[in-house]
Amino acid sequence: MIKKISSPENSFYKELKKLYQDSAFRRKNGMFIVEGEKLVFELITDNWPLKYLVVSESYWQAKKIDDDGVKIVVLTDQLFNKISELVTPPGILAVACMKSLSWPAGKDGAFLVLDGLQDPGNVGTLLRAAFGFGVSGVILLPPAVDIYNPKVIRASAGTAFKFPVLRMEADELKDIILKNNIPLFLAESEGGIPLTAIDFPAKFFVAVGNEGQGISTTLKSLPHQKISIPMPGKIESLNAALAGGIIIYEWAKNRYNL
Secondary structure, eight states: OOOEEEOOOOOHHHHHHHHHHHHHHHHHHHHEEEEEEEHHHHHHTTTEEEEEEEEHHHHHHHHHOOTSSSEEEOOOOHHHHHHOOOOSSSEEEEEEEEOOOOOOOTEEEEEEEEEEEOOOHHHHHHHHHHHTOOOOOEEEEESSSOOOHHHHHHHHGGGGSSOOOOOOOOHHHHHHHHHHHEEEEOOOOSSSSEGOOOOOOEEEEEEEEEETTTTTTHHHHSSSSEEEEOSOOSSSSSOOOHHHHHHHHHHHHHEEEE
């Protein structure tokens, strides 16, 4: 089924704009946007549930994609370019359905906790690194940026959909840690055990704090070990994405004999 839209006043077009901009609207409707040919076709290959494929008129005329049971909406080039967040609009996006996920309790390995991280680039970069280094899952604690923020999805290069990535309240994570007696490591810029001296257990959580405030009081109140990255240079702290990436690489190096 193909629908063509040429007016910015169209109700569907207005909903698309909200899906880009409003995390509450995304959660309420259980939908999010993925933009770009590579990411869209990865979702299709992975059989991720899609609600719509939205393409520009130029893209539609050039490629005539197979709908494969998904509703196709064709926007004028002007409307597509106006809604796109990319400098060079790709001409294709998908409106995808959110999946209901739960913490994979039976898995061992590293679980990365992003404690209130709000920068989409940092979160997306950490998701990409976590997937690449074999982390078992990632948990975002409020007020962390929405997992389905289009900028997070792009920065993660689509890896946000390839392994468990959950959003939960700090108290829920607290219950999981205490009930299951799972070790917790907190990344601190100084004063912790040197990262290279840590003997990571078979299963653990490691938390990277908010860019400005650091680790939350809820996590600090739990039994934990502080870890720090030893550096010879005189620098106050590392970017959250860089610090998190170094920590999970150090774990993966030993876990997978890299």
